[in-house]
Amino acid sequence: EVQLVESGGGLVQPGGSLRLSCAASGFTFSSYEMNWVRQAPGKGLEWVSYISSSGSTIYYADSVKGRFTISRDNAKNSLYLQMNSLRAEDTAVYYCARVPVTTKTADYWGQGTLVTVSS
């Protein structure tokens, strides 16, 4: 069974940092591209970042570029999102999502982890 389990969310002050993790199981993690997508409370979905299966290609949304860093460890079946210089508008549930190379659509999502940026 495919499973994606996010962790690392919590309450952080503006300007602070947080590192999210996504533990994958039930599939060959190294064969899939991965994304982070977030959802502010009561709002819609916003793509945050992409990483290729090997980790060699990375993209970010303009709203997080220069502040967030995506990475992965295929040996540990894990995806990460390092978030620095956090702002109130970064408050959201953060989901990791698996993307098959063949379809380019996120077919499995984790349950999400809530990040709250507030003083």
Next chain:
Amino acid sequence: AIRMTQSPSSFSASTGDRVTITCRASQGISSYLAWYQQKPGKAPKLLIYAASTLQSGVPSRFSGSGSGTDFTLTISCLQSEDFATYYCQQYYSYPQYTFGQGTKLEIK
């Protein structure tokens, strides 16, 4: 950036109804369009990709159509478990996805 606009933003329907949700892209995206269902407190679930291909395990009462800029998601006979929020998503500019604002389907 490609903008996705869904209509309506919300509406009410009854079990057994046939419902259609529309999604329009700000530029042509061929068939690079997916539909997701999201229930409160849950992660989105992929229903349809490539505009009309049903994801494995999704009931056949869901269908999608369209290409270019105009797309529709149809639920042929609403079931109680279908009341949720639906999002369209373009992946023409993959990996820089954009989503529609969502359509909340409520019980009448």
